Amino acid sequence: MSSTSYAPAVQSATRSRWIEWAAVAFLVYLLLTAVGAIGDGFKIASAGRAEVLFTFASNPLIALIIGIVATSLIQSSSTVTSIIVGMVAGGMPISIAIPMAMGANIGTSLTSTIVSLGHIRDGEEFRRAFSAATVHDSFNLLAVVILLPVELLFGPLEKASAAVSSLFITGTSSQLASFNPLGAMLAPASDALGKSVSWLPGIWSGIILIIIGIVLILFVVKAIGRVLQKVMVGRAREIMHKTLGRGPISGMSAGGIITVLVQSSSTTTALIVPMAGSGLFSLKQVYPFTLGGNVGTTITALLAAMAISGPLAVLALQIALVHLFFNLFAIILIYSIPLLRNIPVFMAEYLAKLAQRNKAYVVAYITGLFFLGPLTILGISRLF
Secondary structure (H helix, E strand, O other): OOHHHHHHHHHHHHHHHHHHHHHHHHHHHHHHHHHHHHHHHHHHHHOOOHHHHHHHHOOHHHHHHHHHHHHHHHOOHHHHHHHHHHHHHOOOOHHHHHHHHHHHHHHHOHHHHHHHHHHOOOHHHHHHHHHHHHHHHHHHHHHHHHHHHHHHHHOHHHHHHHHHHHHHEEOOEEHHHHOOOHHHHHHHHHHHHHHHHOOOOOOHHHHHHHHHHHHHHHHHHHHHHHHHHHHHHHHHHHHHHHHHHHOHHHHHHHHHHHHHHHOOHHHHHHHHHHHHHOOOOOHHHHHHHHHHHHHHOOHHHHHHHOOOOOOOHHHHHHHHHHHHHHHHHHHHHHHOOHHHHHHHHHHHHHHHHHHHHOOHHHHHHHHHHHHHHHHHHHHHHOOO
């Protein structure tokens, strides 16, 4: 290529990259606006008594199942936790939001399991891929089994998140607002959304505002994932190859960084499972990488919480911190104890052997863990 044709190509690539990053910035702005819309909608719909709307989920088990099923259907824990942040900002009790956020961790691991099905025709390759996928499921299940009862009895996540969130919240607004004009930037969009539904009678303006917020979040998280994948996936693969063979800390760091870069733990697992299936990475290497993805995906809810102002701003930040601390505590507790650390590996290898032997186990596992099982428990619990 001549130098005269090379320069315009470089300029075009640079211009395209700037446009992509501008699109990311705009989508983040829409995400923050959407979270605020959900909070405002719940306030309007409940007339300041939002706790009444959530009496159906007063049982923590029901709240957990709602988090699992919602995330399994949407396939984005970032979306579900951002919605939870908006709901807390609208008055949903933190005691309900905590098990919902835990459930989101379980629901999001369905993605890696589905990705592993791409290797189903090759028995040994499928065994490796399925074990790499289900080690993520197994860890998240074990984390909930251990930490949810502890949380219900002693409340360590709620207390720790309350202490930290109080450091960043003064009165009714975030201290970060003192040097970040985020609230002022979001006001025009929030006011425009509010006015667009203000003509509706009674609680309907609040309900429609909630729906608009949820639809916006669904659109934004999917769109931002696509844009960031285009911008960052090549770099993400480079990070994976450089760090996964250097030990668990390096693997967790790589999983966390890549998930933050592409804004999707689903993308992170979609990258690693096929590589595990082909034998490029072992289960021992994949395991800490997926845990880093758990931590990295919490950034979306934290970002969303920073956009909340008003009396419930501290609670919005608190539930975002709960999601972060839950994943950090789970890693510290489970991965640092050899006996607990090996349980998800054993579970994943056992499930992979069953799946390799009979593909009916795959169908039973996916429908049972993510859909039929939770919905059955939900139905039974409603009878009592």
